Amino acid sequence: MALSAITPQFHLHQDLQNLNSHFPGIHSPNKTFTLSFKPQKPYLISSTLNPPQNSLNTTATTSIAPQNPTNSRLLQLCLSGNLEHALKHLASMQEAKIPVEEDCFVALIRLCENKRGYSEGEYVWKAVLSSLVSLLSVRLGNALLSMFVRFGDVGNAWSVFGRMGERDLFSWNVLVGGYAKAGFFDEALCLYHRILWAGIRPDVYTFPSVLRSCAGAMNLVRGREVHAHVVRFYFDMDVDVVNALITMYVKCADVVSARMLFDKMPTRDRISWNAMISGYFENDECLEGLELFFRMRELSIDPDLMTMTSVISACELLGDERLGRQLHSYVVRTACGGNISVYNSLIQMYLSLGHWKEAESAFSGMECRDVVSWTTMISGFVDNLLPEKALEIYKTMEITGTMPDEVTIASVLSACASLGQLDMGMKLHELAERTGHILYVVVANSLIDMYSKCKRIEKALEIFHQMPDKDVISWTSVINGLRINNRCFEALIFFRKMKLKSKPNSVTLISALSACARVGALMCGKEIHAHALKAGVGFDGFLPNAILDLYVRCGRMRTALNQFNLNEKDVGAWNILLTGYAQQGKEALVMELFKRMVESEINPDDVTFIALLCACSRSGMVTEGLEYFQRMKVKYHITPNLKHYACVVDLLGCAGKLNEAHEFIERMPMKPDPPIWGALLNACRIHQQVLLGEFAAQQIFKEDAESIGYYILLCNLYADSGKWDEVAEVRRTMKEKGLIVDPGCSWVEVKGKVHAFLSGENFHPQMQEINVVLEGFYEKMKTSDFNGQESSSMDGVETSKADIFCGHSERQAIAYSLINSPPGMPIWVTKNLYMCQSCHSTVKFISKRVRREISVRDTEQFHHFKDGLCSCGDEGYCERNDKKA
DNA sequence: AAGGGTGCCG
Numbered sequence: 049m050a051l052s053a054i055t056p057q058f059h060l061h062q063d064l065q066n067l068n069s070h071f072p073g074i075h076s077p078n079k080t081f082t083l084s085f086k087p088q089k090p091y092l093i094s095s096t097l098n099p100p101q102n103s104l105n106t107t108a109t110t111s112i113a114p115q116n117p118t119n120s121r122l123l124q125l126c127l128s129g130n131l132e133h134a135l136k137h138l139a140s141m142q143e144a145k146i147p148v149e150e151d152c153f154v155a156l157i158r159l160c161e162n163k164r165g166y167s168e169g170e171y172v173w174k175a176v177l178s179s180l181v182s183l184l185s186v187r188l189g190n191a192l193l194s195m196f197v198r199f200g201d202v203g204n205a206w207s208v209f210g211r212m213g214e215r216d217l218f219s220w221n222v223l224v225g226g227y228a229k230a231g232f233f234d235e236a237l238c239l240y241h242r243i244l245w246a247g248i249r250p251d252v253y254t255f256p257s258v259l260r261s262c263a264g265a266m267n268l269v270r271g272r273e274v275h276a277h278v279v280r281f282y283f284d285m286d287v288d289v290v291n292a293l294i295t296m297y298v299k300c301a302d303v304v305s306a307r308m309l310f311d312k313m314p315t316r317d318r319i320s321w322n323a324m325i326s327g328y329f330e331n332d333e334c335l336e337g338l339e340l341f342f343r344m345r346e347l348s349i350d351p352d353l354m355t356m357t358s359v360i361s362a363c364e365l366l367g368d369e370r371l372g373r374q375l376h377s378y379v380v381r382t383a384c385g386g387n388i389s390v391y392n393s394l395i396q397m398y399l400s401l402g403h404w405k406e407a408e409s410a411f412s413g414m415e416c417r418d419v420v421s422w423t424t425m426i427s428g429f430v431d432n433l434l435p436e437k438a439l440e441i442y443k444t445m446e447i448t449g450t451m452p453d454e455v456t457i458a459s460v461l462s463a464c465a466s467l468g469q470l471d472m473g474m475k476l477h478e479l480a481e482r483t484g485h486i487l488y489v490v491v492a493n494s495l496i497d498m499y500s501k502c503k504r505i506e507k508a509l510e511i512f513h514q515m516p517d518k519d520v521i522s523w524t525s526v527i528n529g530l531r532i533n534n535r536c537f538e539a540l541i542f543f544r545k546m547k548l549k550s551k552p553n554s555v556t557l558i559s560a561l562s563a564c565a566r567v568g569a570l571m572c573g574k575e576i577h578a579h580a581l582k583a584g585v586g587f588d589g590f591l592p593n594a595i596l597d598l599y600v601r602c603g604r605m606r607t608a609l610n611q612f613n614l615n616e617k618d619v620g621a622w623n624i625l626l627t628g629y630a631q632q633g634k635e636a637l638v639m640e641l642f643k644r645m646v647e648s649e650i651n652p653d654d655v656t657f658i659a660l661l662c663a664c665s666r667s668g669m670v671t672e673g674l675e676y677f678q679r680m681k682v683k684y685h686i687t688p689n690l691k692h693y694a695c696v697v698d699l700l701g702c703a704g705k706l707n708e709a710h711e712f713i714e715r716m717p718m719k720p721d722p723p724i725w726g727a728l729l730n731a732c733r734i735h736q737q738v739l740l741g742e743f744a745a746q747q748i749f750k751e752d753a754e755s756i757g758y759y760i761l762l763c764n765l766y767a768d769s770g771k772w773d774e775v776a777e778v779r780r781t782m783k784e785k786g787l788i789v790d791p792g793c794s795w796v797e798v799k800g801k802v803h804a805f806l807s808g809e810n811f812h813p814q815m816q817e818i819n820v821v822l823e824g825f826y827e828k829m830k831t832s833d834f835n836g837q838e839s840s841s842m843d844g845v846e847t848s849k850a851d852i853f854c855g856h857s858e859r860q861a862i863a864y865s866l867i868n869s870p871p872g873m874p875i876w877v878t879k880n881l882y883m884c885q886s887c888h889s890t891v892k893f894i895s896k897r898v899r900r901e902i903s904v905r906d907t908e909q910f911h912h913f914k915d916g917l918c919s920c921g922d923e924g925y926c927e928r929n930d931k932k933a
Numbered sequence: 934a935a936g937g938g939t940g941c942c943g
Contacts, residue, residue, distance in 0.1 A: 158934095158935095190934095190935070190936095191935085194935060194936075197936090217936095218934095218935065218936065221935095221936050221937080222935080222936055224936090225936060225937070228937095251936095251937095252937075253936045253937050254936090254937080255937075255938095256936090256937035256938050257936080257937060259937095259938085260937085260938085287938090288937065288938055289937085289938085290938095291937095291938045291939080292937070292938050293938095294938085294939095295938065295939075317938095318939080319938055319939050320938090320939090321939090322938095322939040322940075323938070323939050324939095325939090326939065326940065327939090352939090352940095353939095353940070354939045354940045354941095355939085355940085356940085357939095357940040357941055358939080358940050358941090360940095360941090361940080361941070388941090389940065389941050390940090390941080391941095392941045392942070393940075393941045393942095394941095395941095395942095396941070396942070419942085420941060420942050421941095421942085422942090423942045423943080424941080424942050425942095426942090427942065427943055428942090430943090431943095453942090454943090455942055455943050456942085456943095458943055459942080459943060462943080490943060493943095494943085
């Protein structure tokens with residue numbers, strides 16, 4: 049039966065009459081008693097009792113010592129704390145149908161409560177129920193109420209409450225407190241008003257629970273009403289009640305009211321100070337909080353553990369490392385020194401300010417550590433981009449025998465994710481399954497992220513589908529996982545599904561936008577852009593730059609520039625634009641834009657120089673590129689990373705300076721990684737330097753024998769040099785290793801819908817028409833002199849050459865949009881692999897025949913085809929861009 | 934006799 053069934057639906061004026069008749073001094077000005085009653089959560093009860101109108105002054109049944117020896121024995125067992133025997137004794141008494149006296153039940157219930165024996169308590173409650181003739185006495189009922197509330201079982205507490213013949217204020221207070229603690233704030237407030245209607249005068253124990261409910265519901269209006277009640281009942285001088293009021297105001301974000309109360313207090317205890325100080329911190333008014341903390345010190349009131357933990361975490365918010373160190377030394381000198389929580393917040397403070405060495409020494413100096421200490425270290429190392437150290441700490445934690453909780457597991461998983469440590473991640477998965485921690489949403493979310501980042505997207509999807517409750521982060525993780533596993537199309541399908549169930553946040557939108565940008569889904573991206581603006585998050589965090597990135601990657605530079613002008617022009621925005629122009633092959637614009645960036649006093653960062661180096665590399669501007677590389681180090685004090693070195697190798701190598709590139713690698717201050725050797729291998733392919741290329745490949749396979757891209761490069765190197773036996777050898781190795789070439793995939797957006805074409809698959813409903821159209825073009829190409837220029841490279845060996853890794857899916861995409869879009873409309877295709885020379889020629893031909901602009905964006909750059917020409921320049925294309933597959 | 938008020942980890 050629902051709570052509302054026994055909650056009388058009072059009419060407002062009737063309530064007021066009631067109230068006025070009991071407390072003539074109290075009337076109902078303003079909004080004080082305008083209460084709304086929401087439908088209640090259902091609780092099973094088997095009583096239809098209404099609370100008595102006035103249950104004050106009811107006396108508990110006087111307790112009488114047990115009359116018979118069996119009862120005496122039970123009482124004795126209870127008093128000696130032997131729950132197990134007591135329960136056995138109870139069972140035997142029930143079997144023998146010996147009535148159990150109230151005293152025994154009360155003692156037994158208290159014992160259950162003290163021993164935290166929930167199931168035992170429930171058993172006793174059933175025993176009480178079965179022996180119950182009429183209604184529960186106040187004494188027995190209160191004991192049961194107290195026990196169930198302690199166990200957080202408000203359902204049973206309510207059931208007990210309903211079976212009580214009489215109740216005193218204690219009964220009401222316990223129940224209100226139980227609802228408040230269990231998070232049923234509306235129910236607690238409803239009960240509070242029933243206390244008033246019943247004509248009972250609340251006491252100092254009532255208000256803290258009621259105020260906690262107002263705070264929990266973030267209901268300032270109700271909180272103010274209760275404040276008015278406090279004043280009218282003359283409890284506004286009681287320190288505990290006023291402390292609760294301060295806390296209520298603080299949690300409802302009304303710090304000013306809290307402070308007014310605090311200032312008016314005739315006496316304050318430490319809790320008043322703590323509530324007010326931490327209240328300031330919670331409301332981001334750290335300076336005021338610190339000021340109050342110093343006032344407290346001036347008044348020689350010693351801060352306690354709670355004061356210290358909250359002030360220390362305020363240093364974290366303020367970024368005040370100096371004060372943090374002072375507090376640290378204060379903590380060491382005082383009694384707080386041995387406290388785990390205080391130390392935990394110190395460690396957290398150091399870690400969040402990036403001083404992980406201090407955190408480490410504070411941590412190692414701790415006499416004892418709890419799971420929070422360990423977890424703080426682990427997640428702190430993850431945040432400080434030191435996942436290896438996070439795993440080290442976790443391994444030590446395992447040795448010391450501390451059991452990880454759900455937060456620990458989530459943090460360690462995030463370390464595994466950033467390290468790509470699948471083995472460790474799978475061990476944690478097993479652990480989470482075994483301990484039941486997988487039921488926590490955070491744990492499952494971290495697992496999705498870990499599996500995605502370790503390239504096990506199927507596992508990630510499996511976990512996602514098994515989750516009973518998915519939150520925004522679950523959806524975002526799976527969308528992002530699909531995106532980073534090159535399954536952007538599916539990512540967008542999930543995004544659509546998500547919108548029906550859960551509200552995407554700005555992180556979700558960024559991930560979805562990035563997926564759109566990847567597959568060139570402009571309309572879909574625009575929709576998300578509009579959604580973001582409508583939801584009022586369009587300018588949150590990285591979202592403006594994600595939108596900019598969408599337009600740039602879809603090749604809509606004009607729209608991109610508009611967006612750029614709207615955005616706050618941070619380094620990120622400039623970098624996106626620079627990278628975009630570099631991909632469009634507009635080197636001169638890149639240089640110009642960089643000049644303007646510097647003029648507008650934006651400091652370039654490492655990414656900026658990657659864009660610049662790429663632009664130089666693409667246009668063969670070796671001198672300029674090397675100059676930028678120097679400038680980055682000398683003028684901007686940016687230490688080049690592996691990606692910069694790879695860019696320089698590419699720059700030198702593609703320009704034919706292979707030996708210089710090799711020497712450059714040898715001179716590197718760090719160990720070259722596979723992508724750097726890959727750049728050299730690619731250069732060797734362009735300039736047909738088989739020996740050096742083979743050397744580079746050897747270096748790569750020593751470290752990375754699983755990435756398919758390098759095998760394809762090597763294959764192409766051999767193919768371009770006519771070494772067909774070696775090609776076959778490499779392909780055999782690939783097959784042995786089970787490496788599968790990504791199927792070519794092209795996306796085209798027609799009428800706002802993205803269509804994906806997978807090479808080798810023919811399941812598109814219009815596939816027949818598409819093939820007819822393509823056949824037509826091939827026929828015409830044969831008869832025209834258009835294909836003359838590349839006939840030399842297309843004869844005989846064509847199928848064995850680089851083209852085998854293309855998939856040619858872009859042809860289908862183009863044919864599809866020719867059929868389905870109006871004449872003259874430009875066509876935009878996005879591709880997951882590099883466009884092969886044969887496709888390049890075909891598309892050039894098509895663009896001339898149909899007089900349409902066709903843009904194909906492959907993994908490397910944009911090809912804008914118009915009137916039989918491509919923006920990349922045909923020579924340039926053969927040289928540089930028919931290289932990597 | 935019991936019940937209430939303050940802090941730390943993703």
